[in-house]
Amino acid sequence: MKVSTALPTGVAALFFESARFRRRLEGRLAALVESRGYEEAILPILDYLEPYEALLTPASRGELYRFIDRDGEQLALRADFTPMLARLLAPRLHSLQLPLRLFYRGDVVRYEESRPGSRRELYQMGVELLGMEGPAAGESAVRGESAECGEPAEGGEAEPGEPAEPGEPAQDAEREVLALFLEALAGGGGPRQVVLGLAGCLDSALLTAAGGTSPGDLAAAVARRERSVVRRACGVLLPIVETGLPERPEDLGPAAAARLRWLLAMRDELALRFPAVRLSVDLAEFARFSRHPDLAAEAGARTYYDGLVFRAYAGAAGVPVGGGGRYGSLFRALGADIDAVGFSLNLDGMLEAGEEGEGEFEAAEGAAGEGAAGETQAGAFLPKRLPERSTAGGEEGPEGRSPEAPR
Amino acid sequence: MIRLALPKGRNLSPALAALRAAGLGLAGYEESGRSLRMALPEDGVEMLSLKDWDLPLYVEHGVADCGIVGSDVLDEIDGDLLVPARLAAGRCRFALIGRSRELPPAGSQVRLATKYPLTARRLVEGRPWGAEIVRLSGSVELAPALCLAELALDLVQTGRTLADNGLVEIEAVAEVAPCLVVNRASFQRHRGRINAWLDRMEAAGAVA
Numbered sequence: 212m213k214v215s216t217a218l219p220t221g222v223a224a225l226f227f228e229s230a231r232f233r234r235r236l237e238g239r240l241a242a243l244v245e246s247r248g249y250e251e252a253i254l255p256i257l258d259y260l261e262p263y264e265a266l267l268t269p270a271s272r273g274e275l276y277r278f279i280d281r282d283g284e285q286l287a288l289r290a291d292f293t294p295m296l297a298r299l300l301a302p303r304l305h306s307l308q309l310p311l312r313l314f315y316r317g318d319v320v321r322y323e324e325s326r327p328g329s330r331r332e333l334y335q336m337g338v339e340l341l342g343m344e345g346p347a348a349g350e351s352a353v354r355g356e357s358a359e360c361g362e363p364a365e366g367g368e369a370e371p372g373e374p375a376e377p378g379e380p381a382q383d384a385e386r387e388v389l390a391l392f393l394e395a396l397a398g399g400g401g402p403r404q405v406v407l408g409l410a411g412c413l414d415s416a417l418l419t420a421a422g423g424t425s426p427g428d429l430a431a432a433v434a435r436r437e438r439s440v441v442r443r444a445c446g447v448l449l450p451i452v453e454t455g456l457p458e459r460p461e462d463l464g465p466a467a468a469a470r471l472r473w474l475l476a477m478r479d480e481l482a483l484r485f486p487a488v489r490l491s492v493d494l495a496e497f498a499r500f501s502r503h504p505d506l507a508a509e510a511g512a513r514t515y516y517d518g519l520v521f522r523a524y525a526g527a528a529g530v531p532v533g534g535g536g537r538y539g540s541l542f543r544a545l546g547a548d549i550d551a552v553g554f555s556l557n558l559d560g561m562l563e564a565g566e567e568g569e570g571e572f573e574a575a576e577g578a579a580g581e582g583a584a585g586e587t588q589a590g591a592f593l594p595k596r597l598p599e600r601s602t603a604g605g606e607e608g609p610e611g612r613s614p615e616a617p618r
Numbered sequence: 619m620i621r622l623a624l625p626k627g628r629n630l631s632p633a634l635a636a637l638r639a640a641g642l643g644l645a646g647y648e649e650s651g652r653s654l655r656m657a658l659p660e661d662g663v664e665m666l667s668l669k670d671w672d673l674p675l676y677v678e679h680g681v682a683d684c685g686i687v688g689s690d691v692l693d694e695i696d697g698d699l700l701v702p703a704r705l706a707a708g709r710c711r712f713a714l715i716g717r718s719r720e721l722p723p724a725g726s727q728v729r730l731a732t733k734y735p736l737t738a739r740r741l742v743e744g745r746p747w748g749a750e751i752v753r754l755s756g757s758v759e760l761a762p763a764l765c766l767a768e769l770a771l772d773l774v775q776t777g778r779t780l781a782d783n784g785l786v787e788i789e790a791v792a793e794v795a796p797c798l799v800v801n802r803a804s805f806q807r808h809r810g811r812i813n814a815w816l817d818r819m820e821a822a823g824a825v826a
Contacts, residue, residue: 324696326675404803404806404807406806435699435700435701435702436700436701436702436805437701437702437703438702438703438816438820438825439703439704439825439826452702453813454809496802496806524802524803524806527680529677529678529680529681529801529802529803529804530678530679530803531802531803
């Protein structure tokens, strides 16, 4: 009998060196997060579908592998760790000592269109910091202005020294988790860049825009950086499309301005601590991460983030290798009034990026300015992804990859 | 060095014009013949020559940092690409094509031949008639001309091919433009240069 070695689309088996590399990276990351006080949670890969129905968007529903079990229950394969953790812990949090620091590792399974490089089974590791009630050990709240953003906004904003929305403990939690994320990335081999944003901070501008474009369509246009559409609809958003930041933080309203100043100050501080990671603030990158119910429904993306959001790119890879943010609203939707911050990393994506992006960073190109408004000067590095470009037609490049062979 | 993917075919000429408006000299590119990749150190770019349908994949995966491709192709793929500009030149339109100017009567079912099945499906959803989508890979005009399908959905620029084949444009459905597309991670790395290109293209009226 001839036995096929084929596997379903989007999954892979790892042997020998590939398996060793994955386990080594997993071990390094697990040791890191354990050393920072995070304890492991082991979660099942099979779960009921019903508890998550209210949380699903059309897009996330379309990603689920779901089926009817023999006893008639609707089940789904795990597509995301966070909602499962939230569901299991929310009813029990009153009896647990907070804050909780947890980490997880394992596969998530999501349906993706079949195309080169897309995976339907992803091996993730992530952390969750739940119910932060006081300042994290060794961390103090970052408050103040960024030199790039001028004077503080007038009116509607907390005085310096007072807690700003959403409260200093929550900001400390965001900062602790982001710092751990950067530490995890900085330990890898290749160049890394992390883009920071704030869920919902463009909502006010999107909802008041003119020009006949719906707020949802405008959010999508901002996320795709469609200059002409954004210019017609809302001039305030144009600099965000171009540089990642508004001309003045106050253009986004007092609450969003305060949060943006806090984010820029945190970026500046963390860029000094993690010079190997290029750190930038870009609000357009997360324009579809809305907190307004109507906008969120239109956006159709994963919408449980309600504060800091971030996304990492590694090596020459054009796709993110990890991300995270704050998502207290997810727990509140499940009946627990706590804040939660977390991140996840795609280990196979990191390995692929590390193999391809080994080595160096180089200074930002030219005066034309890769160092645009959203980027920190301290972290203004560029990955040296293609050391030499061939001029010969069709010949394989120095990185061993021909243009006809996408990853 | 920014790696820039250019399309073969009808969008190449407007793409080169837009890049020149952006300030690239492109010295020697058009004389490079059949080369699939070519470095232009004076412009700080490496050019890749790709087919329209492959180009978005290269950009989405970061193999190319950016590229120029028709919105007809972008509307057919489920990619996560930045689309900061639509070029002013090289525009054409999606049109419903048939042997006569009549649209199918309400409640009827026809065959609709096209290279663009998703666009066709979206179009048919809003119509009082139904259609079986017949996917073809080229010479779509032949389908209604030889009765493989009652209608076709295809790009029309001058209408000359239709006239030569005894067909008529029944309805212009949507405008199609060559678009600058950029990989998300590449935009973060090369934002300054890409924005400068866009500023110059806008000043020259090369994008709309």
